[in-house]
Amino acid sequence: RTDRERLWQALMEMAKLGATPKGGVNRQAFTDLDRQSRDLFIDWCRAEGCTIRIDAIGNIFARREGQEPDSPSVMTGSHLDSQPTGGKFDGVYGVLAGLEVIRTLNQHDIRTRAPIEVVAWSNEEGCRFAPCMMGSGAFTGQLGLEDMLARTNEENISAGEALEAIGYRGTDRVTPDHIKAFLECHIEQGPILEDTGNTVGVVVGALGQKWFDLTLTGLEAHAGPTPMSLRRDAMLGAAEVTQAVNRIANAYQPHGRGTVGVVNLHPGSRNVIPGQVKMTIDLRHFDSETLTLMAEELHQVIKETSQHHELEFELTPSADFSPEHFADSCVSSVRRAAETLGCSHMDIVSGAGHDAIFMGRVTQAGMIFVPCENGISHNEIENAEASDLNDGCNVLLHAMLEQAGL
Amino acid sequence: RTDRERLWQALMEMAKLGATPKGGVNRQAFTDLDRQSRDLFIDWCRAEGCTIRIDAIGNIFARREGQEPDSPSVMTGSHLDSQPTGGKFDGVYGVLAGLEVIRTLNQHDIRTRAPIEVVAWSNEEGCRFAPCMMGSGAFTGQLGLEDMLARTNEENISAGEALEAIGYRGTDRVTPDHIKAFLECHIEQGPILEDTGNTVGVVVGALGQKWFDLTLTGLEAHAGPTPMSLRRDAMLGAAEVTQAVNRIANAYQPHGRGTVGVVNLHPGSRNVIPGQVKMTIDLRHFDSETLTLMAEELHQVIKETSQHHELEFELTPSADFSPEHFADSCVSSVRRAAETLGCSHMDIVSGAGHDAIFMGRVTQAGMIFVPCENGISHNEIENAEASDLNDGCNVLLHAMLEQAGL
Ligand SMILES: NC(=O)NCCC(=O)O
Numbered sequence: 001r002t003d004r005e006r007l008w009q010a011l012m013e014m015a016k017l018g019a020t021p022k023g024g025v026n027r028q029a030f031t032d033l034d035r036q037s038r039d040l041f042i043d044w045c046r047a048e049g050c051t052i053r054i055d056a057i058g059n060i061f062a063r064r065e066g067q068e069p070d071s072p073s074v075m076t077g078s079h080l081d082s083q084p085t086g087g088k089f090d091g092v093y094g095v096l097a098g099l100e101v102i103r104t105l106n107q108h109d110i111r112t113r114a115p116i117e118v119v120a121w122s123n124e125e126g127c128r129f130a131p132c133m134m135g136s137g138a139f140t141g142q143l144g145l146e147d148m149l150a151r152t153n154e155e156n157i158s159a160g161e162a163l164e165a166i167g168y169r170g171t172d173r174v175t176p177d178h179i180k181a182f183l184e185c186h187i188e189q190g191p192i193l194e195d196t197g198n199t200v201g202v203v204v205g206a207l208g209q210k211w212f213d214l215t216l217t218g219l220e221a222h223a224g225p226t227p228m229s230l231r232r233d234a235m236l237g238a239a240e241v242t243q244a245v246n247r248i249a250n251a252y253q254p255h256g257r258g259t260v261g262v263v264n265l266h267p268g269s270r271n272v273i274p275g276q277v278k279m280t281i282d283l284r285h286f287d288s289e290t291l292t293l294m295a296e297e298l299h300q301v302i303k304e305t306s307q308h309h310e311l312e313f314e315l316t317p318s319a320d321f322s323p324e325h326f327a328d329s330c331v332s333s334v335r336r337a338a339e340t341l342g343c344s345h346m347d348i349v350s351g352a353g354h355d356a357i358f359m360g361r362v363t364q365a366g367m368i369f370v371p372c373e374n375g376i377s378h379n380e381i382e383n384a385e386a387s388d389l390n391d392g393c394n395v396l397l398h399a400m401l402e403q404a405g406l
Numbered sequence: 407r408t409d410r411e412r413l414w415q416a417l418m419e420m421a422k423l424g425a426t427p428k429g430g431v432n433r434q435a436f437t438d439l440d441r442q443s444r445d446l447f448i449d450w451c452r453a454e455g456c457t458i459r460i461d462a463i464g465n466i467f468a469r470r471e472g473q474e475p476d477s478p479s480v481m482t483g484s485h486l487d488s489q490p491t492g493g494k495f496d497g498v499y500g501v502l503a504g505l506e507v508i509r510t511l512n513q514h515d516i517r518t519r520a521p522i523e524v525v526a527w528s529n530e531e532g533c534r535f536a537p538c539m540m541g542s543g544a545f546t547g548q549l550g551l552e553d554m555l556a557r558t559n560e561e562n563i564s565a566g567e568a569l570e571a572i573g574y575r576g577t578d579r580v581t582p583d584h585i586k587a588f589l590e591c592h593i594e595q596g597p598i599l600e601d602t603g604n605t606v607g608v609v610v611g612a613l614g615q616k617w618f619d620l621t622l623t624g625l626e627a628h629a630g631p632t633p634m635s636l637r638r639d640a641m642l643g644a645a646e647v648t649q650a651v652n653r654i655a656n657a658y659q660p661h662g663r664g665t666v667g668v669v670n671l672h673p674g675s676r677n678v679i680p681g682q683v684k685m686t687i688d689l690r691h692f693d694s695e696t697l698t699l700m701a702e703e704l705h706q707v708i709k710e711t712s713q714h715h716e717l718e719f720e721l722t723p724s725a726d727f728s729p730e731h732f733a734d735s736c737v738s739s740v741r742r743a744a745e746t747l748g749c750s751h752m753d754i755v756s757g758a759g760h761d762a763i764f765m766g767r768v769t770q771a772g773m774i775f776v777p778c779e780n781g782i783s784h785n786e787i788e789n790a791e792a793s794d795l796n797d798g799c800n801v802l803l804h805a806m807l808e809q810a811g812l
């Protein structure tokens with residue numbers, strides 16, 4: 001059994017780095033605070049006898065040798081970086097749950113057959129340097145390493161330079177070839193476990209995502225002298241599209257999601273009819289064909305709306321991730337561990353992208369969710385219970401033991 | 407008859423001050439370019455023998471004495487300031503049409519009984535210093551003089567300081583007491599005259615305006631893991647309100663107008679459900695009771711929408727102008743002049759606010775509209791025909807002669 005207090009203390013110690021007045025954390029990727037959290041993680045791992053490797057994108061791999069050093073390792077981990085107004089648990093929980101597994105194995109002197117590795121993936125949040133999941137993306141070849149290192153932030157500093165500056169542009173060659181399975185603990189970032197009273201989410205996969213940029217162009221005109229019948233109001237089009245996104249997502253439940261998160265009006269003046277609106281659309285579903293269908297329906301609605309309001313439109317895909325179904329072996333290990341430990345649990349689909357999803361494309365992968373208060377994440381008020389976090393960590397320990405063998 | 411070429415030349419000469427690459431004008435209130443346009447206007451008026459007075463808010467009054475100097479004057483004018491991306495005609499046409507009237511009277515040596523005055527009102531656009539119609543508002547007591555002088559721009563400079571800096575914080579005491587009538591020429595800023603093939607709009611009044619700021623507050627949450635049924639999406643509320651504004655305005659035609667010109671989302675991120683939307687609503691109608699009814703319907707819709715999407719709302723009025731019905735005497739003078747001159751004309755209601763509306767509260771007032779290309783204004787591509795502009799100016803001349811007497 002993992003140690004609830006020890007896990008909680010580690011989380012609270014890490015949360016001091018970049019702590020914000022409102023109780024959250026601002027520890028963005030490749031900043032000095034990111035460096036401090038990496039240093040601390042490495043210190044803790046070395047104290048447990050782990051060997052450390054750092055690859056070219058700054059991913060940190062801490063390895064606890066197995067009885068069979070040549071056998072593929074069982075890996076866990078998540079990320080240490082946060083959103084600018086992030087919480088104390090998103091990402092860091094998955095890293096420190098991995099550390100807690102190693103501490104528990106050491107404490108009880110348990111030797112696994114396969115090596116155990118804990119990874120801290122670089123820049124999962126993607127706020128300072130886009131895109132998100134940069135470290136696991138580059139590691140798994142889903143994103144190009146050179147491309148990622150060349151990405152610049154608003155100050156025109158490249159990810160490679162920033163990584164170099166904090167001393168984490170590593171030289172170890174680590175490949176996904178010798179990994180038997182990857183498991184990741186994470187807070188749910190949604191309200192379902194809390195709503196259903198479950199402690200552990202057995203993550204069976206993740207929703208696919210299709211993101212779009214939409215520009216609607218009408219005619220900017222004076223709000224007073226322009227009769228209603230002679231308007232080409234881009235905001236009316238945007239309102240219809242927003243409602244359609246909601247309608248389409250609702251039509252494909254329980255897994256449909258549709259969100260309009262950005263809406264920018266031009267010129268954005270009280271008494272001017274908006275001549276142009278630029279907006280974003282985020283569609284998600286667990287079924288690949290349904291997701292395609294949702295995107296087609298969206299396209300159709302945009303065509304009709306544009307025609308109706310005499311608007312021109314430009315619809316551009318900005319991201320496209322297919323749904324991920326995790327390997328049965330990993331999902332079963334997690335479910336069995338939850339049962340063995342008597343944790344209330346349910347199968348759940350991840351609505352968000354995670355490093356484990358990229359890992360699922362190169363090896364067997366799975367995830368363990370624990371509830372977060374009111375389902376709130378990417379927010380300084382993000383909160384989770386010590387006992388839930390420890391339950392998830394215990395499930396991770398047992399699932400990893402099953403995968404690694406004794 | 408006024409001189410089409412002379413009027414056009416004056417307009418084109420003035421348009422050089424603050425000319426923009428796209429053929430428009432950027433000559434915002436109380437800038438050095440505003441000073442240059444004022445200097446030029448005064449030079450031209452002095453050359454016609456006018457006396458000049460400048461009041462505390464920078465309004466410029468150019469007076470051509472009448473045969474009966476003590477009789478109340480007949481006044482015309484508009485504004486020289488422009489939007490940041492404004493056109494060559496909005497405002498400046500009304501000022502230079504007044505100058506053209508004086509030039510024509512001088513040319514033909516016509517003496518009117520009542521004095522004639524041409525005014526250039528300060529800061530009609532209100533872009534650098536809010537609110538709009540500052541000069542006529544302060545002159546007519548609709549806006550407080552001290553309050554207006556204290557208004558600051560984004561650089562924290564006060565209107566009073568800016569006026570002082572360009573040398574136009576005047577000391578002449580000019581009051582609305584001795585004005586018989588006020589007439590203003592202006593481009594329509596809408597498409598109705600062009601659409602109906604008329605050259606002159608006999609403005610019978612102006613729509614009342616009710617402006618609102620609306621804040622809708624829901625709950626910011628992650629777009630992936632948050633099921634549709636557990637969302638409190640402020641943007642869905644904003645979309646419904648936008649459509650309701652349109653529906654309400656359409657229900658009260660021909661005079662109803664409803665516009666959502668500003669919509670700001672928080673946090674404004676692709677994969678975050680908007681937790682808050684701040685938006686503006688501009689409702690207009692010619693009938694005061696109908697306008698009140700429209701505002702009530704809006705309020706009701708916002709209540710229902712907020713309840714439906716579990717949002718909180720805050721609705722704050724930000725402007726409230728009652729409809730203006732111009733004095734019969736002025737409207738008749740304009741209509742008769744158009745008939746006498748054989749201009750195709752129609753009665754029209756101004757959708758926009760104008761200095762003449764404030765003047766209508768302290769004396770008899772009227773307006774003359776001429777078409778602008780595609781109804782477009784507040785835009786560098788704003789355009790108008792020399793012959794239409796001259797027709798409107800001729801109507802002004804004849805209407806003023808009727809008011810001033812020979
Ligand atoms: N876990 C997470 O916040 N991922 C970001 C990408 C997404 O929107 O799913």
Ligand SMILES: NC(=O)NCCC(=O)O
Binds near residue numbers: 538595757758
């Ligand atoms: N004429 C004009 O643009 N006035 C501004 C105020 C309004 O929106 O009516």
